Amino acid sequence: MEILKKAILEKGIVVDEHTLKVDSFLNHQIDTALISSMARELVRRFSGYPANRILTIESSGIPLAFMMGYFLRIPVVFAKKTKPSTLSGQTYSAESYSFTRKKHYSMIVSQEFLPPGEDVLIADDFLAGGGAVTALMDLIRQAGSRVTGVAIAVEKGFQGGGDMLRHSGIPLESLAVISSLNNGIIQFRD
Amino acid sequence: MEILKKAILEKGIVVDEHTLKVDSFLNHQIDTALISSMARELVRRFSGYPANRILTIESSGIPLAFMMGYFLRIPVVFAKKTKPSTLSGQTYSAESYSFTRKKHYSMIVSQEFLPPGEDVLIADDFLAGGGAVTALMDLIRQAGSRVTGVAIAVEKGFQGGGDMLRHSGIPLESLAVISSLNNGIIQFRD
Numbered sequence: 001m002e003i004l005k006k007a008i009l010e011k012g013i014v015v016d017e018h019t020l021k022v023d024s025f026l027n028h029q030i031d032t033a034l035i036s037s038m039a040r041e042l043v044r045r046f047s048g049y050p051a052n053r054i055l056t057i058e059s060s061g062i063p064l065a066f067m068m069g070y071f072l073r074i075p076v077v078f079a080k081k082t083k084p085s086t087l088s089g090q091t092y093s094a095e096s097y098s099f100t101r102k103k104h105y106s107m108i109v110s111q112e113f114l115p116p117g118e119d120v121l122i123a124d125d126f127l128a129g130g131g132a133v134t135a136l137m138d139l140i141r142q143a144g145s146r147v148t149g150v151a152i153a154v155e156k157g158f159q160g161g162g163d164m165l166r167h168s169g170i171p172l173e174s175l176a177v178i179s180s181l182n183n184g185i186i187q188f189r190d
Numbered sequence: 191m192e193i194l195k196k197a198i199l200e201k202g203i204v205v206d207e208h209t210l211k212v213d214s215f216l217n218h219q220i221d222t223a224l225i226s227s228m229a230r231e232l233v234r235r236f237s238g239y240p241a242n243r244i245l246t247i248e249s250s251g252i253p254l255a256f257m258m259g260y261f262l263r264i265p266v267v268f269a270k271k272t273k274p275s276t277l278s279g280q281t282y283s284a285e286s287y288s289f290t291r292k293k294h295y296s297m298i299v300s301q302e303f304l305p306p307g308e309d310v311l312i313a314d315d316f317l318a319g320g321g322a323v324t325a326l327m328d329l330i331r332q333a334g335s336r337v338t339g340v341a342i343a344v345e346k347g348f349q350g351g352g353d354m355l356r357h358s359g360i361p362l363e364s365l366a367v368i369s370s371l372n373n374g375i376i377q378f379r380d
Contacts, residue, residue, distance in 0.1 A: 015278070029243075029303035030266040032259040053219075058249035059268065063256045069222040070257075076220040078249065088205070113219035 001041055001175040004153065005188055007034060008176055014184045018159070026153060027060035027125055038175055039067035042123070042151040045173040049148045052118040053077055055136055057107055064153055065123040077114060079107040079139060092142045094135035107135050116144030127152040127174060130161025137170075154178065157189045191231055191365040194343065195378055197224060198366055204374045208349070216343060217250035217315055228365055229257035232313070232341040235363040239338045242308040243267055245326055247297055254343055255313040267304060269297040269329060282332045284325035297325050306334030317342040317364060320351025327360075344368065347379045 013021040025031035042064075054076045056065035062078055069076035083091070090111040097104050114120070120140045122133060127150070137147050149171030155162045157177040165172045177189040203211040215221035232254070244266045246255035252268055259266035273281070280301040287294050304310070310330045312323055317340070327337050339361030345352045347367040355362045367379040 021278075023300065024303070028267065028270070028300055030256060030259065030268070032256060032266060033263065035256070036260055059252060059270075062249060062252045063266075066220060066222060066225070066253045066256060067260075069220065070226055073223065076222055076253075077218065078220070080218070080249075088211075110213065110218055113214070 001038065003034065004038060004176045007031070008154065008178075009186060012186060014181045014186060017181050017183075018156075020154070020156070020178065020181055020186065022154065030063050032063075035063045036067055038153055039064055039071060041175060042173060043068055043071045046121060046149055046151060046171070049121070049171065050119040051121040051148050053114075054121050054123050055079065055109070055114070055140060056123045057081070057132055057136060060126075061124040064125055064151075068121070068123055068151065075113075077109060079109045079136065081105050081107065083108050092139045094138040094142075096131045096135035097129075098131070107132075107139060109139050111143065114139060114143040114145065118143075118145040119148045120145050121148040121151060123151040125153045127155040127161050127165075127172075128159040130164050133161065133165065149173065156181075191228065193224065194228060194366045197221070198344065198368075199376060202376060204371045204376060207371050207373075208346075210344070210346070210368065210371055210376065212344065220253050222253075225253045226257050228343055229254055229261060231365060232363060233258055233261045236311060236339055236341060236361070239311070239361065240309040241311040241338050242335075243304075244311050244313050245269065245299070245304070245330060246313045247271070247322055247326060250316075251314040254315055254341075258311070258313055258341065265303075267299060269299045269326065271295050271297065273298050282329045284328040284332070286321045286325035287319075288321070297322075297329060299329050301333065304329060304333040304335065308333075308335040309338045310335050311338040311341060313341040315343045317345040317351050317355075317362075318349040320349075320354050323351065323355065339363065346371075 011024045054069045057079045093108045152174040155174035155177045179189040180187040201214045244259045247269045283298045312326045342364040345364035345367045369379040370377040
């Protein structure tokens with residue numbers, strides 16, 4: 001998606017060869033018009049697929065997931081990384097590892113909000129090694145529902161998660177796929 | 191706001207006299223149409239006020255804040271509760287206490303995304319004792335900007351934060367003000 005690639009080139013900061021900082025428009029300060037356009041494009045790309053709800057993980061996946069749910073008129077559920085005192089009842093949980101935060105964490109979702117027999121679209125801001133998406137897929141399967149596909153803003157293609165999903169046959173749409181951050185230069189996959 | 195009060199009455203769960211669970215539509219599973227209507231109403235109520243950006247705190251304030259920013263065509267910034275490895279550079283921070291999670295936490299925001307000389311509207315899903323809002327106001331003042339006002343979905347009026355803000359002259363709009371959760375009954379302030 002050209003406007004996203006343009007924003008990444010103009011505003012993204014290469015921290016090191018593994019890390020791209022896009023917090024000026026995607027995950028700390030939010031460019032609401034850009035996120036809206038991105039959500040519209042992802043909804044278009046998944047227009048042939050069934051989706052009863054969207055599942056994401058707090059926090060930075062929420063704006064994109066929310067806007068997709070708004071356009072599709074379906075609910076959005078966000079898995080939580082810590083269990084608040086008001087989250088009682090039965091939950092599903094899955095483990096993931098964050099390369100950004102360099103730690104393992106649990107994803108928790110109330111069973112009530114991930115019912116069986118549905119088609120669930122996963123959305124997130126970043127896809128790197130695929131750990132977060134794999135854990136979200138695990139939650140959906142625990143619930144007895146189906147994974148419609150995975151909608152991603154920025155895929156770090158050189159970290160393998162995206163290709164792993166493609167090879168396993170999961171429909172994946174990434175609006176920008178970065179092939180390399182070497183030498184401080186952002187390169188996109190064609 | 192009647193549709194929000196209706197949702198609270200129909201779907202809210204009184205956990206105890208201090209705690210209302212609204213995670214079926216507001217902060218775990220998100221009713222995207224309802225949040226959109228709520229954001230539109232809050233934007234209408236603040237239509238006479240200047241606002242360069244919206245500030246909220248992750249995670250559950252994000253959908254409402256995002257949608258307000260989308261309607262107003264201004265950026266949204268969410269303060270973070272933990273510092274990710276990509277958040278380098280200068281930050282502002284403030285301390286708050288969460289009654290829900292029963293712990294103190296820091297709010298962190300990059301100085302870059304809270305510039306001086308602006309009018310900043312605060313948005314959040316809940317207002318109880320006022321600790322989170324007070325900390326967000328602290329961040330805005332550290333930045334040398336002005337607090338336009340505070341936009342809230344659900345105010346627990348009996349916990350005092352809202353009245354404290356009103357008495358200090360801060361424009362506050364809460365879409366639903368709960369006066370009591372005693373005996374498992376949800377009562378609204380007129």
